Structure formats: C-alpha cells, structure tokens
Amino acid sequence: MPEGRIVKALSGFYYVLAGDRLIQCRGRGVFRKQKVSPLVGDYVEYQADNDQEGYILAIHKRKNELIRPPIANVDQAILVFSAVRPDFSTALLDRFLVLIESKHIQPLICITKMDLLSEEHKQNILRFADEYRSFGYKVLLTSTADESSLDPLRHCLAHKVSVFAGQSGVGKSSLLNALRPELCLKTDEISDSLGRGKHTTRHVELISAEGGLVADTPGFSSLDLTDIEGNDLPFFFPEMVRVSGQCKFRGCLHVNEPKCAVKAAVEHEELPLYRYQHYLQFMEEIKERKPRY
Structure with a gap:
C-alpha cells in the first residue's frame, strides 16, 4: 500500500502528502470503531481511487501526540509567548513546559514583541530569559519588526517537524507570516478589554518552512494536566x-x-x-x- 504523511485535516478530510502528490482522503469506519482518529503528522497507509482521492487504511505507530492542538510525531514545540499584550506569564509558560515535557517533545521558548517594551520592562524579560536558559531551555527573543531577530528561529526549524503553540494573541500567525509572507495567515488585533487575541487559526496544517515543517495551531489560554501523575x-x-x-x-x-x-x-x-x-x-x-x- 502507498504511504504518506497527513499534513492537513479539515471538515472530515485528511490531506496526505505522498512524494509531490497531495491526496484528499477519508478515514475508514474501522478507526471510529477502534476510537482512533487520524492526526496531522501521522504516517499512514492509504488506498487511492485516483490521483486526488482515497481512503486511509492504517495509521503507523506514533512517537508522540498532542490533543490540544491535535497533532502527532512532533520533534519540537515552539512555545510562543509575548513580552507584552498579553503580558508575559511564567505560570502559563510553566504549564506549557510541563505538558510538552510529558509528551517527550523538545520545547523551545520564543518570546515575541520585544520591540514594544520599555527599557525597564525589557530588562525584566531578559532576566526571565536568562533564568529559563539556566534551567536548560533554549530561549529566543524575537520581533517581527526586526527581521534579523528571526534568524535563530529559522535555523531551529530546519529538518524538524515543529508545532507553534501558545496563548492566543501572542503572535504565532504573525511569526509564520514573517517566515513565509506568501501564506498570508489571518491575524487579529488584541482586544483591549480582554487583553488577548481572537482565535484566528481554525485548523491544524503542516506548512513547509525553512527546510522543515511547521504547524500553526489554534491558540488556547488554559491547560489541564489531566495525563500527568504526581510522581512524574x-x-x-x-x-x-x-x-x-x-x-x-x-x-x-x-x-x-x-x-x-x-x-x-x-x-x-x-x-x-x-x-x-x-x-x-x-x-x-x-x-x-x-x-x-
């Protein structure tokens, strides 16, 4: 059976990349009976009715998976946090880090909107960045207004499957637009009353960028530690x-x-x-x- 990787899931269809072909597939009913859902990032076997349509017959074993956002076989998670609007939150960052570490995914902390900071606020963010580096995490400081600040991020994306995750409104889509301007991903302004952005990303899709694959994912503002035991x-x-x-x-x-x-x-x-x-x-x-x- 031919094999490929799911790079997009939308409205019940799974788009399987096989070589240079993109096959629109549906999942067989057996997956529903087994309570298994294909995920973006899955390596699958499929049967093609023609050059454009087919059915997914089998899902290969996953090395990891996330439920929110729904994606599998991720090499690293780019945890995008803004320095301001919304304000940088170590509590929320630590939740993301715990979840990502528990899924055996390499985290990378990316703090955005550095250009919007006062000098005093900037020094505070730099202190946090140094502390998280001392814990053993890689931390990047970026601004879409400063093209050169994105170069370290570009280097980190090469040859890896990366998921962009973080609170809504922190600039995930803006970062991807800066890396791939032709994508024209939708972004919205921050709500002054809520202090957060609207959810502008509606589905998960793997996009080719900087020699790797990256996923822009729906933003979310809370994380439940439902799969983590106290001893771990x-x-x-x-x-x-x-x-x-x-x-x-x-x-x-x-x-x-x-x-x-x-x-x-x-x-x-x-x-x-x-x-x-x-x-x-x-x-x-x-x-x-x-x-x-």
Missing part, C-alpha cells in the same frame, strides 16, 4: 531534577518531606521561588483531580 511531575522541572539527588528520600516529591534538597535550594534562593510555587500549584491540581475509571 518532579521530572518536568529540570532545575529541580539536578538537585533532587541530594534529597534524603528517594522519590521525594519536594512538598512535605524532611531534608528535601529542592526546598532547601528554594529557601537559599538557589532556585527561583516562582517556579517552585507553580510546581506546588500543579501538584495540588493533580491531587484534587477526580479519579478516572
């Missing part, structure tokens, strides 16, 4: 992992345990308090989550 959460804070070997107890959750190296590092200001507070907040949410049966 500490592993998604790399700065805590580095000192956790000094905790007295193996499997220390860094909450109430005595002689916890992570809590000591926070108290001595060796680890930032805001990250630890977010960790405790996420842990509490996980503990209060209703059990799934």
Whole structure:
C-alpha cells in the first residue's frame, strides 16, 4: 500500500502528502470503531481511487501526540509567548513546559514583541530569559519588526517537524507570516478589554518552512494536566531534577518531606521561588483531580 504523511485535516478530510502528490482522503469506519482518529503528522497507509482521492487504511505507530492542538510525531514545540499584550506569564509558560515535557517533545521558548517594551520592562524579560536558559531551555527573543531577530528561529526549524503553540494573541500567525509572507495567515488585533487575541487559526496544517515543517495551531489560554501523575511531575522541572539527588528520600516529591534538597535550594534562593510555587500549584491540581475509571 502507498504511504504518506497527513499534513492537513479539515471538515472530515485528511490531506496526505505522498512524494509531490497531495491526496484528499477519508478515514475508514474501522478507526471510529477502534476510537482512533487520524492526526496531522501521522504516517499512514492509504488506498487511492485516483490521483486526488482515497481512503486511509492504517495509521503507523506514533512517537508522540498532542490533543490540544491535535497533532502527532512532533520533534519540537515552539512555545510562543509575548513580552507584552498579553503580558508575559511564567505560570502559563510553566504549564506549557510541563505538558510538552510529558509528551517527550523538545520545547523551545520564543518570546515575541520585544520591540514594544520599555527599557525597564525589557530588562525584566531578559532576566526571565536568562533564568529559563539556566534551567536548560533554549530561549529566543524575537520581533517581527526586526527581521534579523528571526534568524535563530529559522535555523531551529530546519529538518524538524515543529508545532507553534501558545496563548492566543501572542503572535504565532504573525511569526509564520514573517517566515513565509506568501501564506498570508489571518491575524487579529488584541482586544483591549480582554487583553488577548481572537482565535484566528481554525485548523491544524503542516506548512513547509525553512527546510522543515511547521504547524500553526489554534491558540488556547488554559491547560489541564489531566495525563500527568504526581510522581512524574518532579521530572518536568529540570532545575529541580539536578538537585533532587541530594534529597534524603528517594522519590521525594519536594512538598512535605524532611531534608528535601529542592526546598532547601528554594529557601537559599538557589532556585527561583516562582517556579517552585507553580510546581506546588500543579501538584495540588493533580491531587484534587477526580479519579478516572
């Protein structure tokens, strides 16, 4: 059977790229019975009725998948956060990072709209960028008004499947328009009353850019940690992992345990308090989550 990759899903159709051909396919009913839905990024086997239409017969095993946005087999996630309008939020960024880390996807933090900052505000953003780099994350500072600031991002996209994700209104579509002006992706102004943008991206599609494939995805402003267990959460804070070997107890959750190296590092200001507070907040949410049966 011929094989290809789904690069677009829209209105019940899946567009499979096979070589230089784009085949419009429907999924067989067997997927509904198995409660499996094809996702953009899936490698599939298909049967073509002609050069343009066919049916998806099988979905190859995925190395990872996201539900919001719905996409599979991603190499890296470009987490796009604006420095202002909407304001930079470490709490929301940490939620994205935990989710992405739990899916075994490499995160890359991209802070946009740097050109809109006052000098004082800029120094604050630079401090956060340095801190996240010290945790082990790659951080890029960009502005669509400064073409040269996009060069590091272009380099990071080559030979990878990347998903652009982040709160609505932070400039994901604007970034992609700057990288591929011919796309003319729709963007909207930020609502002054809500402090956020309208949802302008309606579907997921993989787009060729800078020698790789990137996905512009519907923006969203909240993340539920529904698939993460409390015992796993500490592993998604790399700065805590580095000192956790000094905790007295193996499997220390860094909450109430005595002689916890992570809590000591926070108290001595060796680890930032805001990250630890977010960790405790996420842990509490996980503990209060209703059990799934």
